[in-house]
Amino acid sequence: MSRSFEQYQKQKLISSYFSVVLSIALVLFLLGILGLLVVNTKKMADHFKEQIxxxxxxxxxxxxxxxxxxxxxxxxxxxxxxxxxxxxxxxxxxxxxxxxxxxxxxxxxxxxxxxxxxxxxxxxxxxxxxxxxxxxxxxxxxxxxxxxDKPLVGLLSENVKKISFWILVASGIFTFIAFLLINSSIRLSIYSKRFIIKTMQMVGATKTFIRKPFIWTNVKLGMLGAVIAMAALAASLFYLDKTFPELQLFGDIEMLALLFGSVFLLGILISLVCTYFATQRFLNLRTDALYY
Incomplete structure (x- = not known):
């Protein structure tokens, strides 16, 4: 009976970790694609301008x-x-x-x-x-x-400015949404351990001691999700480069390295911040409120 319960808890834990990694990877991949679009907006605009x-x-x-x-x-x-x-x-x-x-x-x-x-x-x-x-x-x-073509020149210059502006706006909004989605996944993961958190607190464990394993675990999950996102981003980049070689997507290696590094650091940072506040919430929660 106890072995069956342990196996159930283990499967539940793996499922929880999998959902966190998947949500982080998906969100970071979409953020990476958006970042790639931001980085190459000028390059794509320049390509079309130089066809006139x-x-x-x-x-x-x-x-x-x-x-x-x-x-x-x-x-x-x-x-x-x-x-x-x-x-x-x-x-x-x-x-x-x-x-x-x-x-x-x-x-x-x-x-x-x-x-x-x-x-x-x-x-x-x-x-x-x-x-x-x-x-x-x-x-x-x-x-x-x-x-x-005078109308085309005017239209192209005007549309490039509009597209650049709205891409920056979309980047800001999507980054905020990404934070909310990852935060929600991590909070659900920690919610299942709220009784463990409160038990540790009741036996005298400090908040820092309780938070540390949760933060480290979710940071590792964030790193894993970031690596998956980077792999998917690299595959997409190779495909786009073969499809549109004139854009020379690998022309600026430093910028691409900065983009991939940002995706990796963002996975760590968001996981760390979200885990900190999620554990803090349950640490500050009254015992009778854990059941609601």
Missing amino acids: TISIFLKDDAKESEAEQLQKTLAMAEHTKSVSYVSKEQAAEQHSAEIGEDFQDFLGYNPLKNSIDLKLRADFVTPEEIEKIAGGLSEKTFVEEVSY
Whole structure:
């Protein structure tokens, strides 16, 4: 009978520990994903910004030397990500491939212009900076027109600011929710031992002595949950890097190390704080209140 009861208590304890570890791992994993999103928000925004192309259309009488000189000047400029020359013949081939037929057969000539495609570094992709660069290029005598998607530039800059703000807000809210969820799991775990806590207190054990094993046990559970969360986070990171290699998620190793370290320390810190206050609650509880 006693052996059966001990086995029941052991299974109950394992189940309690498992639920604590699982809740900590799940919450920390979601926090890690959110942290990964925060860390890479600028990188993702920069990636989309650097896809915007400024097309510099040259006049028909523009000299080849003038086009080459402009291309070299742009290549050396601090705002340039990449620059490439597109002849009118190349442009015609690309356009024909897009529409599925050769428009030159219908028109009888090629109306397109020789052009230089310019892509800027992300820091310069703002309505003001692009307008300034485009204005300077338009002043050149051999340039016919400078074209870019103005509405897209304005919309992209505005949305990046909004997304960054709301991600920070969501991070704060989710961190608070994570604390509540882990706290609830740990409190339920300690609740089952409330009679043991009160018995130890009644025989003269100090609060520090009573709290110590509970804190150490839950800190170890927090560490285990954090390790599981980090493993799941690493697997997700490898998957995302293979799916979206252009984002270069492993480009900043120091930032990733800081993120993983933060997840691990957060697992320890939240477990420690929650266990301290949970045990303190039962230590301060009257004996007759333990049954409610």
